Amino acid sequence: MAKLRVLVAKPGLDGHDRGAKVVARALRDAGVEVIYTGLHQTPEQIVEAAIQEDVDAIGLSCLSGAHMTLFKTVMDILKEKGIDDIVVTCGGIIPDEDVTKLKEMGIAAVFGPGTPLQTIVDFHRKIAGK
Amino acid sequence: MELVERLLRGDKRAAAKAISILEDYDKKAADVLGAIYPHTGKAHIIGITGPTGTGKSTLVFALAKEFRKRDKKVGIIAIDPTSPFTGGALLGDRIRMGSLTLDEGVFIRSMGTRGHAGGTSRATADVIKVLDAMGMQKIFAETAGAGQSEVDIARIAHTSIVVEMPGLGDDIQAMKAGILEIGDILVVNKADLDGVDSTLANLSLVVDREKPSGWKPRTQLTVATEDKGITDLADLIEEHYDFLKQSGTLETEGVERAKEELRAALSHHLFLRVFERPELIGEFNNLVQMVAKKEMDPHSAAEKLLGLAGIA
Numbered sequence: 001m002a003k004l005r006v007l008v009a010k011p012g013l014d015g016h017d018r019g020a021k022v023v024a025r026a027l028r029d030a031g032v033e034v035i036y037t038g039l040h041q042t043p044e045q046i047v048e049a050a051i052q053e054d055v056d057a058i059g060l061s062c063l064s065g066a067h068m069t070l071f072k073t074v075m076d077i078l079k080e081k082g083i084d085d086i087v088v089t090c091g092g093i094i095p096d097e098d099v100t101k102l103k104e105m106g107i108a109a110v111f112g113p114g115t116p117l118q119t120i121v122d123f124h125r126k127i128a129g130k
Numbered sequence: 131m132e133l134v135e136r137l138l139r140g141d142k143r144a145a146a147k148a149i150s151i152l153e154d155y156d157k158k159a160a161d162v163l164g165a166i167y168p169h170t171g172k173a174h175i176i177g178i179t180g181p182t183g184t185g186k187s188t189l190v191f192a193l194a195k196e197f198r199k200r201d202k203k204v205g206i207i208a209i210d211p212t213s214p215f216t217g218g219a220l221l222g223d224r225i226r227m228g229s230l231t232l233d234e235g236v237f238i239r240s241m242g243t244r245g246h247a248g249g250t251s252r253a254t255a256d257v258i259k260v261l262d263a264m265g266m267q268k269i270f271a272e273t274a275g276a277g278q279s280e281v282d283i284a285r286i287a288h289t290s291i292v293v294e295m296p297g298l299g300d301d302i303q304a305m306k307a308g309i310l311e312i313g314d315i316l317v318v319n320k321a322d323l324d325g326v327d328s329t330l331a332n333l334s335l336v337v338d339r340e341k342p343s344g345w346k347p348r349t350q351l352t353v354a355t356e357d358k359g360i361t362d363l364a365d366l367i368e369e370h371y372d373f374l375k376q377s378g379t380l381e382t383e384g385v386e387r388a389k390e391e392l393r394a395a396l397s398h399h400l401f402l403r404v405f406e407r408p409e410l411i412g413e414f415n416n417l418v419q420m421v422a423k424k425e426m427d428p429h430s431a432a433e434k435l436l437g438l439a440g441i442a
Contacts, residue, residue: 002154003217003244028218035240038225045231049224052231052238054146083143 014064043073177287182275205266212242248282249273284312296325321351
């Protein structure tokens, strides 16, 4: 059976990766192959890593406030390359008013602070069952 | 196959998809392998193994940068362990290789061991073929952190590098059979730490002995985080490759490798002949119960399954 693969990535310059690591570990414990790319990735690097790793989903984390720019760039590059088979989710410090805009960009889910890990796991299980 | 045609032209997305097909071993796997096989055999395959925390990923990153300077295309397969309990894995080797991601001449793929012992995964040799066929010239296969007997990589790689660091063990550790024996090159990484001399002295016990091919293992000190010793190590890697070609070892070992691959494929296909059939999976589960209750021994149960699959 095909194994679910998820890239967990931190675009931009903030160094707060606790959340990304907690999510990575929760997904690992749910049987997912998680590729963690570390801090300070550019949107270009994230998309290229997602291509080479052939992931089913990308989870973006940003706590610096630059999410509207960084996440949009990721989505733009994906579109530009004609990639429509990778689900993108995000988390971090994201104000409520941005959630709708992020979803309009094509981000499938926004997991803000306090989201139960089970919610994130269940979301990815649904992708696996696609 | 369109996918294979694209990967043969160097298309990374196609290569990545092909790798997933081989890793998951889905229905297209045999066709993909069959189509790429004639285009393989050109790359130099370098295995990197050694205990956890010795700096294998950083060393691969440094070597990859060095071989890019020498105008070689570089493929990297980074293997990390899969949890035996959940089947999940955290593949983190890319963390140390981030700046190579956008290099046109580099392809990096992370893999979980997926239940395979020995520091590699079942599909490792097949995945290397994809990188070979897409034109990668130096292919590094970095194993999951190995203990003493994870020696599978030597059956896959042309050149095996065992990475050690100061302070890991005494002379008796170095005399034990296993991982050190497979090294064509023994690297002492983190050589800026104390204890390098005694590590080298211990390794000299291993280095003293020629391999069956006539190659005498060599040692190299490195500090991978500072790119120290990397040029010399890359030279050694090339020297070993030249030796393999000139001595004819590349060919003789190629036959050995083919034998191992055929053996592995045979056992995988025997396995599939049983597990592809739902009714036999049911029978497998029944037999598991019988073996657990000591009503039947596992070997007889295996024979019975093969009989039901029409093989025995």
